[in-house]
Amino acid sequence: MKIAEIFLRKPTTVSFEIFPPKPDAPFAPVLDAINRLSALRPDFISVTYGAAGVHRGCTMEIAEHIAACGIAALVHLTCIASSPKETDDILEALKERHLRNVLALRGDPPVGDPPFGYPMLAGKIFAKDLVERIKSSGGFCVAAAAYPEGHPECPNRALELFYLKEKIAAGVDFLITQIFFDNAFFYGFLEELDRAAVALPVSAGIMPVFSQKQVERICALCGASIPKKLRLLMDKYGHSQDEMQKAGLEYASLQIEDLLEHNVRGVHLYTMNRPELAEFLVANTKLRQAL
Ligand code: FAD
Numbered sequence: 001m002k003i004a005e006i007f008l009r010k011p012t013t014v015s016f017e018i019f020p021p022k023p024d025a026p027f028a029p030v031l032d033a034i035n036r037l038s039a040l041r042p043d044f045i046s047v048t049y050g051a052a053g054v055h056r057g058c059t060m061e062i063a064e065h066i067a068a069c070g071i072a073a074l075v076h077l078t079c080i081a082s083s084p085k086e087t088d089d090i091l092e093a094l095k096e097r098h099l100r101n102v103l104a105l106r107g108d109p110p111v112g113d114p115p116f117g118y119p120m121l122a123g124k125i126f127a128k129d130l131v132e133r134i135k136s137s138g139g140f141c142v143a144a145a146a147y148p149e150g151h152p153e154c155p156n157r158a159l160e161l162f163y164l165k166e167k168i169a170a171g172v173d174f175l176i177t178q179i180f181f182d183n184a185f186f187y188g189f190l191e192e193l194d195r196a197a198v199a200l201p202v203s204a205g206i207m208p209v210f211s212q213k214q215v216e217r218i219c220a221l222c223g224a225s226i227p228k229k230l231r232l233l234m235d236k237y238g239h240s241q242d243e244m245q246k247a248g249l250e251y252a253s254l255q256i257e258d259l260l261e262h263n264v265r266g267v268h269l270y271t272m273n274r275p276e277l278a279e280f281l282v283a284n285t286k287l288r289q290a291l
Pocket of ligand 1: 047048049050076077078104105106107108125126127128145146151152153154159160163164167176177178179205
């Protein structure tokens with residue numbers, strides 16, 4: 001099923017993100033995580049592709065497993081280190097597997113040498129170009145990324161909104177945001193879209209904090225800020241993974257309840273392949289009513 005149709009049917013969607021195992025790690029735990037996440041009956045599960053330009057393998061196989069569980073699969077795809085032919089081949093393979101939902105991303109340049117034998121296209125290609133390619137291939141529902149706190153490479157907010165509008169005009173059906181820990185950024189972003197007459201659904205990216213180190217690393221990479229309230233929690237509980245996870249889940253629950261009160265179109269949980277985090281949040285917030 002095309003995810004755009006789910007957004008048409010439902011006031012609020014609930015979705016999860018997972019990532020493939022590293023090349024030397026076993027497959028089974030990821031499949032187990034998908035089985036548990038699928039049991040919650042989310043509207044879709046997305047699966048990442050080649051984060052940081054590496055580990056591209058098995059995104060498609062994992063997406064097939066999600067679909068076999070009866071859940072719509074959203075396949076992430078990047079273009080920064082891919083030849084046009086490679087992208088076209090992937091799109092054909094997705095079609096053969098009846099995988100029709102793609103999150104079109106530029107991706108980040110890999111650290112070190114380009115590993116795939118293609119010239120890096122950094123500065124020459126953007127997600128908009130991939131959206132155009134996917135749309136011209138035909139038959140896909142296309143999502144794109146958005147950044148309530150701004151993308152780290154774009155210092156000018158007005159320019160970023162201009163580029164986002166270009167990307168949307170190329171054929172985007174819905175947006176998923178980068179993580180944020182202060183809902184005010186998300187509401188401000190929705191107002192910006194409103195002023196720019198952009199009316200497509202936006203799913204709010206929420207990540208329950210379970211490890212101080214992990215969240216600091218991710219925020220340093222993606223530019224999300226850590227509000228004082230969360231910083232205080234990390235100072236207090238960061239020494240213990242158990243206590244940090246408990247506090248992080250409580251923090252995410254409050255964020256989610258507030259988002260649902262504001263009638264957001266979607267909540268997208270970055271599960272970090274830990275189904276227990278999603279299970280807790282579904283059981284302990286009004287997310288379960290949105291499912
Ligand atoms: P774009 O939309 O192309 O934007 C990138 C930058 O270029 C922005 O600063 C933008 O303002 C600027 N820009 C856009 N158009 C132009 C133009 N015409 N001229 C000049 N500047 C321009 N990465 C992975 O590798 N794998 C994943 O699976 C993955 N999943 C993600 C999922 C979500 C929901 C999000 C939010 C991010 C994900 N990322 C993933 C990270 C993403 O690839 C990076 O944030 C990347 O730096 C930008 O990708 P984009 O698709 O937003 O790029």
